[in-house]
Amino acid sequence: MGFFSRQFANVVEWKEFRDDMIFYKWSNNEIKKGSRLIIRPGQDAIFMFNGKIEGIFKDEGDYDIESQIIPFLSTLKGFKFGFNSGMRAEVLFVNTKEFITKWGTQNAINIPAPSLPGGMPIRANGTVSFKVSDYVKLIDKIAGVRDSYFVEDVRLRIRSVLDQLLMKWISKEGKDMFNLQANAFDIAAGIKTDLDMQLFDSGLAVTGFNIMSFTYPEEIQNMINKNASHSMVGDLSRYQQISMTDGIASGKVKGGGTAADMAGMMMGMNVANQMMQNINQQATNNQNSTNPAEGTKPNFCPNCGHKSSGANFCPNCGQKLV
Incomplete structure (x- = not known):
């Protein structure tokens, strides 16, 4: 019974598909004669032999491996199934969709600020999107030693370098520390470029980076609002x-x-101090408006209204004018 069980055909497929799984490696011993390959929408199937890519299949469908797959493999195109032997090959299923995950600073980042010796503690959050861009790099760096890879794995890697990138791009060109949201687009664009370079060697490409908000310490935010x-x-x-x-x-x-x-x-x-200042100011203004400066003679007598002509006494009524 054990001898004949090895002859049973395989169904090569990604059985437990998950939206947050970037790739899944099928490596169930040998691929037997009569086996079939099932590729579902949003998946690419990569045949590997001795760690090298033999063929990449992108069209969804149900394929007979012996007649429809093997003829297109690089070094295995002439492979013939024996009665008691199969093909030892691995099949890597890759999720081709764009992944989106949230990010946030784990601890406050102390951004250098001239008026604050210890820096301004700031937190931030947003989203980042990415996808698989290079199968060769993906296999060489990750899939060669792992059977699966998740969005959470990428998120942890992004978080490990994000604090330094935020500090770099917030500090760059003297951004307004109290109005960072106005510069969020420029800061996010710079981080996206640097982050893409960080993931490039792993066969991943950053397709988008968004900053939703910056958060200040409560007392700083209250002061800004006030x-x-x-x-x-x-x-x-x-x-x-x-x-x-x-x-x-x-x-x-x-x-x-x-x-x-x-x-x-x-x-x-x-309030009392302000009132006294107002009263003193009003009194000073009144005095200046009603009392002429000492030594200045009026042009007309304040008693009878007769023109004084610069005299010390009114020529009409004798009123002293100085």
Whole structure:
């Protein structure tokens, strides 16, 4: 029974197909006489012998290996099946679709910033797409030693170099650290080019790289939002005043505590100080408008309205004019 079981034909196919699997290697001993090859949509089948590519088949269908496949193999085209022997060959099934996976920084990246000695801690996330582009490189670097390969394997490799690429392209040409989203397209384009070179030797090509968002530390993001809402970037004094007012109005600074008392006292002092400045300014303006400068003679007598002609006393009523 064991002797005849070896003569049973094989069905060479990718049985447990997964969307996240990049390739699958069929290596079930020998391919027997009468075996068939099944290629489904989105798959390429690569026949390999002694680690080298013998033939690549891209059209979906159900093929008789002896009559429809072997005649097209490089060194095995004259192979004849024996009664008790088969063809020792491997078949690599490759998923030809474009893969898309999400990425995100595992830890915050400290981007150098002139005003921050330790750098600006920034996180980012987005998507990256790729596909198999070179079967020879894929087999030489990966498929030669592995039976399968997954999107997660590629994602881990991308993540291992992504932090350095983000730092490089964010810092390049002095990007605005507080408005990185406006430069997201240029940053993503640079990373895509570098990332494609990183995967080139593995037979993979990066077809797209997208940055969905940049994330700042909470206190930095709050400051950016506050500055934007009040349109007062750089006016620290006004920012502090409005922040204090907003805190009391929103109930975040409540009465009965030391923080509330200090806040109320500070706001009261600021209001009183502003009022005194306004009163003093108004008094100064009134004095300047009503009292002429010392030593200046009026052109007309303030008592009778007679023209003074530059005299020290009014020639009409005797009113002193200086």
